[in-house]
Amino acid sequence: MEIKVSSRYQKVSPKKARLVADLIRGMKIQDAEDQLENLNKKSASQYLALIKQIKAILKDKGISDDNIVVQNVVCKEGPRLKRRIFAGRGHANRILKRMSHLSMVAGENVVKKTHEKKINKKIGKNGPKV
Numbered sequence: 824m825e826i827k828v829s830s831r832y833q834k835v836s837p838k839k840a841r842l843v844a845d846l847i848r849g850m851k852i853q854d855a856e857d858q859l860e861n862l863n864k865k866s867a868s869q870y871l872a873l874i875k876q877i878k879a880i881l882k883d884k885g886i887s888d889d890n891i892v893v894q895n896v897v898c899k900e901g902p903r904l905k906r907r908i909f910a911g912r913g914h915a916n917r918i919l920k921r922m923s924h925l926s927m928v929a930g931e932n933v934v935k936k937t938h939e940k941k942i943n944k945k946i947g948k949n950g951p952k953v
Contacts (some may be wrong), residue, residue, distance in 0.1 A: 840866040844896040906909035
């Protein structure tokens with residue numbers, strides 16, 4: 824079961840938000856929440872709100888969050904606010920205030936058995952090829 828939540832038009836640069844996204848990707852929900860509460864980044868509070876949404880959805884459905892893992896975290900670039908600051912000699916410099924679209928997918932922790940499949944292909948059903 825996958826739970827998808829998103830938050831759009833957040834006032835944080837996508838480059839800065841991706842640093843936090845890479846940090847919590849693959850963590851358990853509780854571990855990610857603990858990590859974000861102690862992290863000194865602006866986007867940490869925004870990702871923390873997404874995790875709280877996931878926990879509320881799990882509570883409504885009656886599912887415990889013991890084996891729920893943050894499977895995917897994506898930060899896409901949103902629109903930019905264009906501002907200007909006046910400089911000397913009649914010039915104006917442009918300032919871009921960037922926004923982000925944050926999304927998160929959480930689901931059950933599934934252990935992949937790809938390694939066993941590769942071994943079985945090499946060995947075969949009747950044993951190793953000689």
